[in-house]
Each structure stands twice: as C-alpha cells, then as structure tokens.
Amino acid sequence: MEKVGIVGYYQVKMYSDANYGRYEMIFEAVRGAIDMAGLKKKDISTVISCTNDYYDGRTISNCFTVEVGGGYMADESKVEMDGAHAVLYGLMRILSGNHKLAVIWGGSMPSCFPYHSTRLYETDPTWERQLAYVNDITSAGFQMRSYMEKYGASAEDIAKVAVKNHKNAAKNPLAVAEAQNSNITIEDVLNSDIYADPVTELMVAQPCDGVAALLLAPERQALKITDNPVWITGVGYSQDAYYLGDRNLYESKSMEMAGKIAFESAGIKNPQKEIDVAELFESNAHEELILSEALGFADKGKGATINSDINGELSINPSGGAISGNPPCATGLIRIIEAAKQLRGEAHGYQVNNAKKAVASGQIGMCAQNNIVFVLEGGN
Amino acid sequence: MSKLTQRKSLDYVKKDYVRTRTMPGNWYLASYQYKFNITHNNEFLKKLKDKKIVGNQCSGCNRVFFPPRLVCGKCLVKPDQWVDLRETGRVATFAIVYLKDPETGEVQEKPTVLIHQDGADTAIIAQLNPEVDFKDTYIGMPVKIHWAEDRTGGLMDIEYYDVLEDDAEDMNPKK
Amino acid sequence: MGRQVAIVSAGFSEHASKRSDVNMAELVSEAVSDCLKNAPGVDFNDIDAYVNGNMPAFEGVNLPELWMTDWMGARNKPLLRVTTGGTTGGTVAISGYYTVAAGLPKIDTVLAVAFEQQSQGDTSVGLGSVAYGEISVLNTMGIPYDQLSRLLSAGAAIGVAAYQATNYMSKTHITEEDLARVVVQNRHNAAKTWWSHLKMPDITVEEVLDTPYISYPLRYGMVCPASDGACAMLFTIEEKAKDMCDIPVYVNGVASVANESAVLGYDGSGTGQIDPSEQLGAMKSSELAYYQAGISFPRKEIDYAEVYSPFPNQELMWVEKLGLFEETTAPKMYETGVTSLKGELPINCSGGVNSTNAIGASAMERPAEAALQIMGKADNQVPKTVHTSIGHGWGGSLNLCTLMVMSDEPQRKWRR
Secondary structure (H helix, E strand, O other): OOOEEEEEEEEOOOEOOOOOOHHHHHHHHHHHHHHHHOOOHHHOOEEEEEOOHHHHOOOOOOOOOOOOOOOEOOEEEEEOOOHHHHHHHHHHHHHOOOOOOEEEEEEEOHHHOOHHHHHHHHOOOOOHHHHOOOOHHHHHHHHHHHHHHHHOOOHHHHHHHHHHHHHHHHHOOOOOHHHOOOOOOHHHHHHOOEEEOOEEHHHEOOEOEEEEEEEEEEHHHHHHHOOOOEEEEEEEEEEOOOOHHHOOOOOOHHHHHHHHHHHHHHOOOOHHHHOOEEEOOOOEHHHHHHHHHHOOOOOOOOHHHOOOOOOOOOEEOOOOHHHHOEOOOOHHHHHHHHHHHHHHOOOOOOOOOOOOEEEEEEEEOOOOOEEEEEEEEOOO | OOOOOOOOOOOOOOOOOOOOOOOOOOOOOOOOOOOOOOHHHHHHHHHHOOOOEEEEEOOOOOOEEOOOOOOEOOOOEOOOEEEEEOOEEEEEEEEEEEEEOOOOOOEEEEEEEEEEEOOOOOEEEEOEOOOOOHHHOOOOOEEEEEEOOOOOOOHHHEEEEEEOOOOOHHHOOOO | OOOOEEEEEEEEOOOEOOOOOOOHHHHHHHHHHHHHHOOOOOOHHHOOEEEEEOOHHHOOOOOHHHHOHHHHOOOOEOEEEEOOHHHHHHHHHHHHHHHHHOOOOOOOOEEEEEEEEHHHOOHHHHHHOOOHHHHHHHHHOOOOHHHHHHHHHHHOHHHHHHHHHHHHHHHHOOOHHHHHHHHHHHHHHHOOOOOOOOOOOOOOHHHHHOOOEEEEOEEHHHOOOOOEEEEEEEEEEHHHHHHHOOOOEEEEEEEEEEOOOOOOOHHHOOEOOOOOOOOHHHHHHHHHHHHHHOOOOHHHHOOEEEOOOOOHHHHHHHHHHOOOOOOOOHHHHHHHOOOOOOOOOOEOOOOHHHHOOOHHHHHHHHHHHHHHHHHOOOOOOOOOOOOEEEEEEEEOOOOEEEEEEEEOOOOOOOOO
16 A cells, blocks of 8 residues: 555544534634645645534535535545544545545534434334434443453453543643543542443543544655655554444454554554554543454453553553544544644644554444554654 | 354345334434524624625635625635625526415415526525516516515515516616 | 556346335345346455445434445445435445555455435435525524425425526527426336336326426426435456456546535525536536546547436436537437437436436446446447446535446546
8 A cells, every 4th residue: 555645634622512603613624724734725636524414414414515625626525434434535535546635524513413312323223223222322331341241351440541531631732621631530430420331421432513624645745745744554444243242342353354454554563562652532431442452452351451641651542532522423533633643743742752653543333333443654 | 252143145135025114213303403603694684784785705716705605615715805785686597386385285386586696606595576477587587685674684684586677777787 | 556447247226116125224235136146256255345325314324334234245344434415326436436446455346335215214304404404594594484494495406406407498498398308218218127116118208298397397207206226336456357247347537526505505605506507516527537537529439328317407418518418409419319229329228317216326326327338238238339438426415426437448547
C-alpha cells in the first residue's frame, strides 16, 4: 500500500448540548481543515461525509450538506458507519489515483434525539427488537461480564481505564466538559449509576455533539501542502458475526483480523514495542482492554497490566478516548485526528514524548461488531 | 472457543412458506428536536416588517442569495454583504400538486411555484395569488410581492405573489 | 497507483411490489446467490471484501448490514456501508470499484450489494422526511405548519420531478405524448426482463395518457412503481477477472458529482438551481468519467446506456445531459426508434427505473445491466455488439449524479 498523507484536520469542540446549528457546525469543521492546510475550495476534488439518517432525523442525511461540506461540484459520497470508515473510503479514492485532495467530515448532534433508543433500530427487527433485551447498553453489560468471567479481571481494573480516560480528557481542551474530571477515583466510577450491571455510567462513552474534518492527499501533493504530514501506512477492517451468541464477547476477532492486515501492510512486526500511541474507540471502558489485546499490545486477559498513561510504556487514549466525547459518526475520525496530533507534536497538554508511530481505530455495531484500524507514521 | 458456524450455503431460504412473520415497528421523527441557527437571517426578517427585501452576497463569487444563506457553497465562505432587492421576480418553474383534504376527501389543485427574485441568484418556493388560474402559469411569468397587512417579521409577511403583465411598469429595472 | 477494475458478474433478486415471502436479509441473499451463480468459478472464499447499502429510513432498520452479515457471507470479512439516497446503488457500485482500485492489502475481489424492501416500511414518510428538517426551519421563520404541508409534498421526489418536467417541457416544446412514448418503450422492454416489476407488453400511448395526474405534468401511468428487490455485483482486478468469467467488463471511468440541492435548499434557503433541468452535476460527472475512460465523442463511442429515470421526462433529459444526444433532440430519437432494442443507441432495455424501482438497488441495476449487455448475458440482449456502455444514477435532492463507464477492453487513462 502506498503512503497517503494527512494534511489538515479540524475538530469543533464537543458539547453535550451545543449552541450550534447543524450546518454551521459542519461548515466550521470543513473550513477549519481547509484553512489549516492553506487551501481553497477549488482544490477539493472529493468529499466523503459520514452521517446517519437515524441520528440526523432525516432521510438522505447528506442531501442538504453539499454546500456547507464543500461538496459543490466535487465527487461526493457518504459513508454510513463510523467516521473512521469514511476516512477509509477517502483513502481508497486517493489510492485509486483519481483524486488529489479528499475532505472527510463526519458528525451528528445527539442532543437533538434520544441516542440510546435510536440505537435500538440497529437490532434485528423480527426477533431482538421485539424482545428489546439487546441494545447497546445491555450488550455492553454482556461483554464486560464475559470479559471479567473469562480472565478473572475485576471491576476495578476496568474502572481504572475509565479513571485514566477521564483524567486525560481533563487535559484535552476539545473534550466535552462533563467528561473532564481530574480528581476522579475508582470509587467514583464504581459507585456511579448502573447502566447494565456491571457497566456504570462513568464507564460509558456518553454521546455528545461534535463534527470533525480531515484532509487526505497522495504523497506528492501532501509534501507540497505541508512540511509536517502524517502518513497512513496501513489499514485493516473486518466485520464480526451479528448475533452476540455467535461470538466470543471477551475477545474481538474482527479487530484481530483488522490489526493483522494493518500491521502487515505497515511492516510492523511487534506492535507492542513499535507503536508509541494508540487512540482506540472504546464505547465502554472495558472495550479499551479487549481492543488493545486484540491488537497485540498485551496477552489475552492482561490488558489491564499495560502502563497506558500518557508517557507510559504504550500510551493508550492520551486524549481521553471516546470517553472524552462520543459524537456518533465522528468518534473514529476524532481518534485519527488525535493520533495525528500526537505525531505532529500538536497535542498541547497531553503530548506523548517522541511519538513516531500510532494506531487509531473506529468501530460500529453492538459490542464493536465492525472494527477498523489505521497505522499512522510521523512525518519526514 | 465456540465453533463459528458460517452459513456458506444459501439454500436455507425456505420456499415452502408464503409469508414471513410481520412485526410492527416505527421510527418517530417527532422525537427529533432539530436545531437551527438563524441569526444570519435576522437582518432579513427585520426588514420584511418595513416592506423591504434584502439578500446577502458572497464576496468571492458575487452571487446574491435570497433568502439569505449561511454559506456560499461555491466558495465555501460566509456571505458578508447585504444587497437590496426589488419586489418583482419571475416564475422559475412550477408544478401543480393535487392535495386531498383529509376531512372532506375533496381533491384540490394547487400550483406551487419557484420564484426567482429580480437581482438574486437563487430561487425560493412560494405561493401565487390564490385567484390566479393555475392553467395560466408559465415559466418566466412576471410576479410581484403582495405584502401581508399585519407584518410580524416572519416569512409570512410575503403573503403571496401577484401576477403582473409582461410589460408592466414594475418590471422596468430603471424605475 | 491504482489498479484496473473489472466486473465479472451481476445478479438480481426477483422484484415485486411486495416480496412478502422473504425478509430483507433473505432478499439480499437471493441477489448474492444469483450473482455467484453467474460466475461459476467463484465461491464465498474468493470474496475478499463487501460493500453494502440501502436507504435505511424506508425499512426502519438502521445499519442493516450488521444484521445481515451472515446472509451475505460477510462474517470476518471487511465490509463498508455507503448510502446516498436515490443514488445508493450507484455509490455502492462506485465504492466497490474504489475498494478494488485502491489496492488495499489482501483485497482483490469485492462483492457490492444494494437492496430495498419498500413494502416493509412507509416510503412516503421516508421521502417526506428528506426535507422535514429544512421545512422546520421555515416554520421557525414564521410559516405555519398548515402552509408547509404543501411544501412537504413538493419536497418529495415526485414534487421535484414535476418541477423538472415543467422546465424541460417548456424548453423543448414537447407534449405529454412524447413522455408517454418513453414509458411505453420501457414497459415493453421490462416485459422481456425476468427480474423486472411492471411487465406490460401490450400497453399503448393512449392508455398511459388516460390515467389521472399525480402532479402536473406527470400522470400515474408515467411514474415508477415502488418495488422490493436487491442487486449484487462482483468486482475484481484485471489479472483475476479472466479466470472468473469469459468476457470481463472493465470499469474505465466513475464519477459522482453533487450540485447544489434543489427547490428548498439547506436551512430552507432556496436553491441555486433556478432551472432544475439544467443539471450541471450530470454534465460534470460525465465530463469526469468520460475523461477517465478516454471517451471524447460519447455519441459515437457509447453503444448502450442505462439511465436512472423514475419519470419519463428525466430519461429524455439525462440522455441529452450525458452527451448521448444533442440538446432537445431526445424526444425525436424516441419517436424514430433510435433508442429501441434494435436501434442505433438502445437505452434502458431492462425497462429502466420507470418499470422497476427498488430505490436503494435501482442505481446499481443500471451499471449491472449495462455490464451484462457487454457480456452478452442480459435477458433483453440487444442484437448489436456492445463495446462501451454507461450506467447512470440520480438522487439526493435532484443534485447527485453517479456515472460508471464500462467497456470490453481496459483503457483507463491514469491520472497523477
């Protein structure tokens, strides 16, 4: 796979209830990314948006975003998954040689709709939805219990992840204010409201309003646009079975397969040693452990033993991860932006020293059914 | 590890049953609270009260938007100038919709028109004078704003458009 | 950079207004198995990745590709979901192309699937909600809801198409008879295609003109039906294509260009498309795709076209905008039989969207059928040899156009 450069990005600050119009927010993100790269509207050759009809309350949710998203008279398309999948499609378009600058934006405003009840529409309509036992909250409960049972992990191990991410979020100026808490303790997490036992409120990545945008360019153009590009050197994505009973919830087979392909194409043999930063989309705290184990950062069941603080042996989610703010359709995109910030040395306040290689992941579905992982490398 | 059973064969789709089980389900738009920012329209709405219409202009491509727009899609910038517009315009295109009254079951014919305001570069959906026979509507038909009696600074201040003659005095730009 | 992509197979499910014998997932697997049946050398192990799409608001299932993983054989395989409303099928086909062309690690063969089962949901609610958000803005700016119901009907596809039809008719001075003639040709063609929905081998122009108006100038007999159906296409790289089928069809150009949204505009701010039949997006996408394919004279070089035309006026408009005929001459071509099965430039020999419209799948059935015509495997095969064909899609709010140019030999111009 040839190298593709990230040449610009912009993320609107996340709010739990933003005082923004939808189109204003999208415009701010796209314009911000274009300004960062010092480009103009006419340089855009393709635009990939990432929205969801159910989250936006509109059929064809990208229909009226053409003007504000920079898609006027550009080759435009929409991915209806996570923002990271939109980056994948943008990457494909660049790699095909047809396009020289791809704008990828994604995001939604969950303050406008009841997020968790909308997630119910993802379930199998004839069986699971009627029973209403399975939704994103209960399935997270199944998964966490299964992980604890299989590997003997304690609830404290998982609460520790949530504590770390909340503390990191406090250093991230773009994180949603409710998630920024530098004094949080393990007891606070365990004693917060129960969502689906053993998952508690503070372990869940709470939905919030946000839009982010990213610019991709092929190697030659990227070097012309910026002196400090971040290269995407590997990518892998995979989909697991749908029914929870068909999978082993304590591990992530799809992430294992995605990681294997991504690391192979990036030429990484020992991810544990070679990767400096990992930005993982964990929709619940325990998923960070499962996903990092699947990526080979630790042995199965030993995810909690990694020193994953900022400037630990392998820094995981220095930005606070999805717990720092989870705008549906943008979270994976924000993970890629945060990883790129670390590699460019622009993560002021939560910068990992000497970050050379990073991974960023995105996911969609109950218990992270479809996973995607990118390997990023710092500039020249 | 449980044995993963991939369904490789597709023959399991049974042909011997006639109907699948049907399940009721809904998705409600009503549960969605749309958020808008219409601050860029305030200037325009305020002036409607005084029987004046304005559009905003993009300094990149000089296009005039009526009603005002947040962003010019061509240049990806916010339009920053205000331009006064005349009260006249032309029918850009039209369609006739057949609306059924839910109570009486009576079908009504209603023309809906897209009006291209003179001096603007965009067109907006609007209503013609209800006395106009829809059969007389044609593309390029000159029209003029009919202001509402009680103006509140909303879009309904333009009650409807009156139809003008082709050579009407109002259509003369020099006036 | 970039690889040459070939289509090796395409498959359809049976289309009908109510496929109550299957659910969504089973409908999809019907098309998938038909697609694989047409390519005997291929089985599920040869497929490296999937692309999937439909219009989710119509059936009430969000992200249905998660649920139907096993029905496509996509377990533990890469899968991407792409949707853009009416053009969904076209964008799915295009992203199938890009997935192969990109040369991602270990991805050579891609199965693209698009489907729609409209009988499971309420299509008019789905279409009405396209502009619902935009109409709500108008409400906050002072238009009461009872006035807005009229706008709501104009926001749906039939409303915008009626605007387009009026404009096109006033420009070309055609009559309703010209529109009816297009419908008759499509319905006759549909009768010879096994998967199509409205099969009417004996319909006449008079019968079409005898139906009542749905929205002037369009009549009930002229508009597309609402169907249930699915379509699948198999893409692979040039090197593998020859092993998988006899005549691989090479994809030489793709484009999906968006214009400003029509009629209401975002935030209810009106439209820049003052003439909705101008279609700059279609012209730009044909320019892009023909350039990639090295086509300079589309009128001479293209042998077969499938255009996305739920309404007859659109079929006339698209063939002109895509450069197949001179402006305003299309009605004449339909009258003289140039576009018929045995004509010089046959158009929509599958019956087109006018006869079968499973919205999510329709825009994919166009390139699929155009590819089958090159392979010589189409049901209603044209008698002449087809070397180059195009498959077109339209959607969004009159603003997005997808185009795929296919040929029996690879001739893609590499751009860098």
